[in-house]
Amino acid sequence: MSVGILTDLTRCIGCEACVSACREINNLPASKPGSQLTSTTWTAIDRKGGINIRRQCMHCLDPTCVSVCPVGALEKTEQGPVIYHEDRCMGCRYCIMACPFEVPKYEWDSVLPKVQKCIMCYDNRVRKGEQPACTSVCPAGATIFGERDELLDVAKHRIQENPGLYFDHIYGIHEAGGTSVLYLSDVPFEELGFKYMQADLAYPKLTWNVLSHIPNIVSVGGVTMFGIWWIINRRITLDKVRSGELTEEEALGAEPD
Amino acid sequence: MQKPNLSFWKVVAGMVFVGGAYATVVRFAQGLGAATNLSDQFPWGIWIGFDVLVGVGLAAGGFVIAATVHIFNLEKYKPISRPAILTAFLGYVLVVVAILFDLGRPYRIWHPLIMWNPHSVMFEVAWCVTLYTIVLALEFSPMVLERFGLKAPLRIIRSIYLPVVILGVLLSTLHQSSLGTLYVIVPDKLYGLWYSPFLPLFFFITAITAGIAMTIVESFLSARAFGKRLEKELLTGLARVIVVLLAVYFVFRVQDLFRHGQAELMFRFNQESVLFWGEIGLGVLLPMCLLYVERIRTRESGLFFSALLVVIGFIVNRLNVSITGMLHSETYFPKWTEIAVTLALVVLGFTIFGLAVKHFHVFPPEETASGKAALQDAGPPIFTRNIVLAAWAVVILGVITFGLSKNGRYKLDSMSNAIAATPLRAEPVEPELVLPEAFDYPVGEDSPGPVTFSHESHVLSQDEAACSVCHFGTFDILKDGVPDTESVTMDEMYEGGSCGKCHNDTDAFAVEECEACHQE
Secondary structure, eight states, rough: OOEEEEETTTTTOOOOOOHHHHHHTOOOOOOOSSSSTTTBBEEEEEETEEEEEOOOOOOHHHHHHHHHHHHHHHHOOTTSSEOTTTOOOOOOOHHHOOTTTTEEEEETTTOOOEEEOOOTTTTGGGGOOOOHHHHHTTSSSEEEEEEHHHHHHHHHHHHHTTTSSSSSSSBBBGGGGBEEEEEEOOGGGGGGOOOOOOOOOHHHHHHHHHHHTTHHHHHHHHHHHHHHHHHHHHHHHHHHHHSSSSOOOHEEEEOOO | OOHHHHHHHHHHHHHHHHHEEEHHHHHHHOOOOHHHOOOOSSOHHHHIIIIIIIHHHHTHHHHHHHHHHHHHHOGGGGGGHHHHHHHHHHHHHHHHHHHHSSSSGGGGHHHHHHHHOOOOOHHHHHHHHHHHHHHHHHHHHHHHHTTTHHHHHHHHHHHHHHHHHHHHHHHHEEEEHHHHHHTTTTTTBBBBTTOOOHHHHHHHHHHHHHHHHHHHHHHHHHHHHHOOOOOOOHHHHHHHHHHOOOOOOOOOHHHHHHTTOGGGGGGGGHHHHHHIIIIIIIIHHHHHHHHHHHHHHHOOOOOOOOHHHHHHHHHHHHHHHIIITTGGGGOOOOHHHHHHHHHHHHHHHHHHHHHHHHSOOSSOOTIIIIIHHHHHOOOOOSSOHHHHHHHHHHHEEEEEHHSSSOOOOOOOOOOHHHTSSOOOOOOOOOOOOOOOOEEEEEOOOSSSSSBEEEEHHOOOSSSSSGGGTTTTTOOOTTTTSSOTTTOOOHHHHHHGGGGTOSSSSSSSTHHHHHHHHHOO
């Protein structure tokens, strides 16, 4: 089973402990706390109308970034985190262009730039069976770590137990085909800048629908073109025989140049 | 007349190269941030939108003409196949150069050949462009081999020419369409007038059309620059094909907008719809109508102008898809260095083309005399008026059937519909605040007593748990829970530091009240 993070926006007090912890464990340079993700801020608190929204990589179940990367520099691990192999990346930035959540960021000012985003503390924590830095420091229990299925149960339970409190949707349950990072909120997610997505549409399917036809195109196309060439060429040869330019023996042996 | 004209263009070319060289230094010495206006919001600019998408598309004439001559055996088009292949070969080499500029780590451009991800459109494009550039090099090689009289390799190339051409057509079909597939994965980032699941098909049709139009334009330019005879009869034949292709494309494109419920976007008269009509009206409908009229089609000026319109319309289309139609395009306008590199690559293409014509047999030497004779007994044209009419009928019929088929609405439902039935917040939020445990400050030498800090007594209520009052600047949030208290002195607090920030007798009781904190 794969792990995930549940962030309950009704509980977040906006203290930014998660932001500091993230910076610390990933050795990111200190910078002014901003509301948006950058190449040096992998999680950030976005404050909208008194609600604190913790932004981070959604760690999609079928990630667009992983699907578009031509060199497999992004990987969806079995445990759940989507991680980055910087030694493979050639810097085409298709992941940044394609990510529906606009999460991956680039080191534009570097001569040898890398893509940067939350990797759910995969190497430092999750792979060793520990929880990520951000959830471990949350003083309000607003962002918690666990098995995705269990987190979904927790979220459903909270919605049921607090009638009228929550907006009745778990963001991430089916967005982009489902994400490892889930959100609960008391106001509609759209008002908080969460993108509305058609249920269970995993973006990689859109391009795979096209790409999966390639073997057919190659085989059918190749045979068809060779066939067209052969028929036309045969006609030309036969015309020549009819007009007396070639004898029938020559025509049989005459391979066209 | 011609001499000052020529030197004028040389001066322009020289200036463009100097600008391009400077921009190149900036790009590789300081990185993409210094050389481009790209950002996390808008990661692909004109190096992709123009240099790659337009460059690859306009080079499509190479595979179209090669297929016409070698697969369909329409030998009469042979005189224009070599310049078309040269244009394509140069185009692809320059595209690869442009990609080297655009990649963050250009020295890893070979990675997709080793590190596979078959689910990635970019992976497929990388393979196809690599292989097709090799194919074009092979198709181009006879010109070089002839020049140096290398008969043996020439014979080998000739014997494998047909499979090479077929491979070239396959690879082109795949990657010309795949450049459109690149954008199929961004349904909610690309504006509705351009997004379609059929983008690969549109990219393929428009590439063929623009590739042929580019062949016509290139023939005119060559005729002017090298005093070459113009194969007007051939070009008129190509123009007929363009009419059919443009008609198919237009009908398909508009029908697709209706099918996906995006048709009303055409008439919003915002920036996007104006660009759309610029692309469709001036780049598709106008040249289609012009070339349909025989009198215009057979006139040099009419033919050239119409082909140029097709090329321009194609460029606008690719820029609309890659730049103006994309989300956050308002944040991007190319930096001068981006434009300088692009211009330098275009001028480099023209320059190398000129050099190649000078040194290789790009144009058949005997074309002036025997070419004319061949044309005269070429027989009736393939695309007679009846055939064009028939094609139109097929298109219209096809569209009607397609239109009557099940209408799938691609547009995503609006969020507001989905949430309309759900009640909003009914009662105030009651967050469960989990505060850290109280901790003791170390006791100094002259301290009147130990101090215990309790979060509970400092947080007034759950509703007003304003952590950031203290935890910005004054006290960092501590990941390990152990406070950094060594430097806390009373003097510091009198100055407004540490606890003194609030305990100043105004916001809270003053630090002078010793017993309030120091317990006996």
